[in-house]
Amino acid sequence: MVVQWYATFECLHKEQTEVADAELTIGQKPIGHISPRLYGHFAEHLGRCCYGGLWEGVDGDPAVPNVSGFRADVIEALLDLPVPVLRWPGGCYADHYHWRNGIGAPQARPSTLGMSCGLRVSDDNGLGTHEFLRLCELIGAEPYLAGNVGTGSVQEFCDWVEYVTSSVDSGLTKERAANGRPDPWPVRLWGVGNESWDCGGRFDPVTYAHEFVRYATLARHVDPEAEFVGVGLEDEGLFEQGLDRDWNAKFLEALGPSIDLLSHLSIHRYWSHGGPETGFREDDYYALLAEAQETETTIERTARTIAAIAPTSHAIRVALDEWGVWHPEARPWGPGDVPRRTPVTYEQANTLRDALAAGIALEGFHRQCNVLSMANLAQIVNVLQAVVMTDGSSCFKTPTYHVLTMHRPHMGAEALGVAVASAMKLPSGEAAVSATASLAGGRTAVTIINRDYRRRASVSLEARAGAVAKARLLAADSADAVNTAAHPDRVAPRMVEVAMRPNGRYEVDLPAHSLATIEFAEG
Numbered sequence: 001m002v003v004q005w006y007a008t009f010e011c012l013h014k015e016q017t018e019v020a021d022a023e024l025t026i027g028q029k030p031i032g033h034i035s036p037r038l039y040g041h042f043a044e045h046l047g048r049c050c051y052g053g054l055w056e057g058v059d060g061d062p063a064v065p066n067v068s069g070f071r072a073d074v075i076e077a078l079l080d081l082p083v084p085v086l087r088w089p090g091g092c093y094a095d096h097y098h099w100r101n102g103i104g105a106p107q108a109r110p111s112t113l114g115m116s117c118g119l120r121v122s123d124d125n126g127l128g129t130h131e132f133l134r135l136c137e138l139i140g141a142e143p144y145l146a147g148n149v150g151t152g153s154v155q156e157f158c159d160w161v162e163y164v165t166s167s168v169d170s171g172l173t174k175e176r177a178a179n180g181r182p183d184p185w186p187v188r189l190w191g192v193g194n195e196s197w198d199c200g201g202r203f204d205p206v207t208y209a210h211e212f213v214r215y216a217t218l219a220r221h222v223d224p225e226a227e228f229v230g231v232g233l234e235d236e237g238l239f240e241q242g243l244d245r246d247w248n249a250k251f252l253e254a255l256g257p258s259i260d261l262l263s264h265l266s267i268h269r270y271w272s273h274g275g276p277e278t279g280f281r282e283d284d285y286y287a288l289l290a291e292a293q294e295t296e297t298t299i300e301r302t303a304r305t306i307a308a309i310a311p312t313s314h315a316i317r318v319a320l321d322e323w324g325v326w327h328p329e330a331r332p333w334g335p336g337d338v339p340r341r342t343p344v345t346y347e348q349a350n351t352l353r354d355a356l357a358a359g360i361a362l363e364g365f366h367r368q369c370n371v372l373s374m375a376n377l378a379q380i381v382n383v384l385q386a387v388v389m390t391d392g393s394s395c396f397k398t399p400t401y402h403v404l405t406m407h408r409p410h411m412g413a414e415a416l417g418v419a420v421a422s423a424m425k426l427p428s429g430e431a432a433v434s435a436t437a438s439l440a441g442g443r444t445a446v447t448i449i450n451r452d453y454r455r456r457a458s459v460s461l462e463a464r465a466g467a468v469a470k471a472r473l474l475a476a477d478s479a480d481a482v483n484t485a486a487h488p489d490r491v492a493p494r495m496v497e498v499a500m501r502p503n504g505r506y507e508v509d510l511p512a513h514s515l516a517t518i519e520f521a522e523g
């Protein structure tokens, strides 16, 4: 037996009683490319995400060191993640945002009413276009700017595209240079409104299609390289509330020949049926994981609608540009028989359960990598399923942050299919163990989830060409374990033992409710 890596993992769940096996068979042939854009993030001017999270301001609290006005500790954490795409400034905020308020000397910028999701706050516009694009440079993220259709105009949108991307000598590009940026920024991704079926203006799909065509036609004249993201809708919960089940089909059909302006059809998917954020019951735990699993079906349904309407000569892919868990404590609406936090801050506990749910969604993203072009977790700091939380001058990483770092080898890799034969079943009858794998430069990586709430699982997989290079486990004594400023590493990856069995297969032991990534060396 060759022991490749050791873990001293002692905090096994009290009620783990059985040992059960699952066998993984990893496909040899890639099924598609996992674009780094599937690991994107979202930063909205909402609660403490931008102000009080990312942004400190150059004259901010000296106890919180900043880089170009952004919290240095947050930047450092995000650099490590990494963040391939960052969507900004909303969300619902985008359809109230006027970009000119956020350029020029900070002291001369107006204070405006910042509005999103029912919040009305004063926004000093300190974090504007130059600052956001500087943040993207600092963390190596591709910027994705969400344009204002709800209260904006085609001219305002075209001007923003010109100000940001043009290298032609014009009043706007001179103004950009005078504001400290002579060169254009390489921004490709432009959102044309946000949730235009609701907070973005309560359009019907045909009227929105006409708006989309106007915005995208004129902005494409400014930048022929722009990729436009149109607003879609695929959410059973919203359909049950009366929103148009056929929004996507009606929107795409109404585009007619102008469908060539659309590169990505955006959908949003939040999981809201998991009961309380902490102290949840076992059935709540499974309900949240089942919702995370359903995300893949949502992507598939959207892709099927696109395939039925769009010409095969023009590729339109699905952009899941907001996704993640949204617990009842962090919203005034929707399911969850628990006291709501008032006033609402859109902040919530981020547990190991949430991180596993993210891992489940990522398995689906890999399987759907040929139709899914982008996915942005909501939101990057403090708000909803944040990867980083700030608490005064401290900052800590959530379990979801760690799940994402454990997926780093899959970013930009080729996805491999994984067949799982699991004798161990969940109460739903589904396999307790699931997995995803990828190949990059001859190196295979496998991420395995033991979804079972109570039982550990021993998982075997066939030997790969290369030896085990690294194996890490994310686990905790309880599925509702969280990190805090006082205990930042309660849930953090540790090395785990991968054994070679006499039958020539590798075996790894996963505690209840845990996730592991095994990386193999080049074979």
Ligand code: AHR
Residues within 6 Å of the ligand: 044, 046, 090, 091, 092, 093, 116, 117, 194, 195, 268, 322, 378, 379, 384
């Ligand atoms: O992420 C919070 C909100 O959720 C966004 O502003 C909106 O797009 C969605 O409804």
